[in-house]
Amino acid sequence: MKDAGLPPTAEISNIVKSYDHKKVVDDVSFSIESGEIFGLIGPNGAGKTTTIRMIMDIVLPDSGSIRILGEKISPDSKNKIGYLPEERGLYKKLSVWQTLTYLSSLKNKPASNKRIEELLRRVDLLPHKDKKIEELSRGMGQLIQFLATIIHDPQLVILDEPFANLDPVNTELIKEIIFEMRKQGKAIILSTHRMNEVEKLCDRILMIDNGRSVLYGKLTDIKKKYRNNSVMVDYEGELGELEGVWRRRQDEGHTELFLDDKTSPQKVLSQILEQGASINHFEVSTPTLNDIFLQVAAENDE
């Protein structure tokens, strides 16, 4: 992931932002390395967009520092960032082609005809290149905005709720492109309140709630830490008494068995098999980000 000796793509240290004496971002720090997808997650109003706006130099932090590619944020560093704001919008009267040309030139990297064609072909919108933005469907407009975000080949890509209002096909298409960018060594920040949506995408996450950082680190580590030692079983037949299982929860299509500290999932599996039940599905359960968030938020409230 990280190239030795190179600074992080973005390094955010202790940023604070208040509106009307209320801290909307309170002492948040994190860093993003090249070649990773970083999830900035939290519920609505947690401070994600304000954090991003500070990274983009649209809003100035009250204190703290932001460094992009090892340098203090400057007009030049803006050229190396691609930003898809949460609130979408483009010039309605411009054509698709003009939009991409103009927005890429504002990044000091006017896109070549070849680059525009290539991107439009990728999202199947090349036949619409001369249409005005107002003539496009909402989903198409969103794809164009996504292309405008990445057209200048930025080192850091910030996507605020990128999948909102997209149909499943386009969602998959954008996910594919995001994975490609990671492969190319770009750093990607995905900000969303739909935590489960990004579970399979992110390498590391920062979870914020009420402006404060509540969880930060590798997704796998976090999940391991918050694992509640249970297994999901989908079976046919009767399930008798199981040693080391202190609670059962019936869910739709499966049963969750909660194990005590001394019992391993393997031990439970062998007990079930011994009882002769036929197993369709057996999975060591890991909590969803949503569950983890609820747990962390509850802990913080206490």
Next chain:
Amino acid sequence: MNKTLLILRHEFAQTIRRKSFILMTVAFPLIALLAILAFQTIGGLTGPSEPGKIIEIGYVDYSGGFVDYTQQDGVELISHPSEEDATEALLADDINQYFVIPVDYLSTGIVSRYTLDRELEPPDIVWQGIKSFLISNLLDQQADAEVVERVKYPLSLASITLDESGNIAPQQGGFSAFIVPYIFSILLVMAIFTSSGFILQGLGEEKENRVMEILLSSVSPRQLITGKVLGLGAAGLIQILIWLFAARFLADMASSSIGGILSNLQVPADFLIISLVYFILGYLLFAVVMAGVGSIGATARESQQLSMIFTLSAMLPFFLVSLIM
């Protein structure tokens, strides 16, 4: 390319393509041109006005004594013995029209005129011709030629405006001297407020359609505002240049074709330069004010309401202009 320049170019190109901008730019010269053409058409309705062509006017003299001076400016008067004879000549196109001097003309002054044309009023040349013919015959032998001439044209009024020290003022006033600056002050206000209004509208729209955040992720607020002010200013400058050019051309056209109070109508070169300077300075002031207002307002509508305070204060001199006239 410099980002300010990019925004300037974009704003300029977008503005000159706006329907409202194009409409306003061509509307003023077009309306003025139509007005002149309309005036000419109406002028045409009042009778033939081709220079050099002699209008033949018949007359029937029942009063007696109107026999001489039948050659007047652009008009030839032909005597007919009776109205029937004159009507026949009129229908045969031998004469253009005729008039009858009744027996009691001297006491009533009534002269009946007959013509085949529909007209608002008799053409000036006909009216002057008949009048001159009547005066010349009435005063024949009773006054000398000079007096007759003065009776026909009693005065040619030359007004001279003096300044406070009693010297002849450099600006001699008059309708023509008043109307050009007056129309232009209105046009300048329109040009300044249209262009600076586009800034207000543009910022409002960019906030409403959320382009603002994308723009600010690429450029600084200073670059954005500077680019907008200069880009829209350049478009406004094109507009005012077109108007000034049209004004010069139209003023010449109006003064030669309409004449009368507009005969001295002209747009001097120094006036053009002052107009340009006023536009640039006025625009810069209001553009920056509007950019400020546009930055405060959350939507185009809100900004529009806020901007009323400044628009009204800018219009104030207009309301007070009557006090200094």
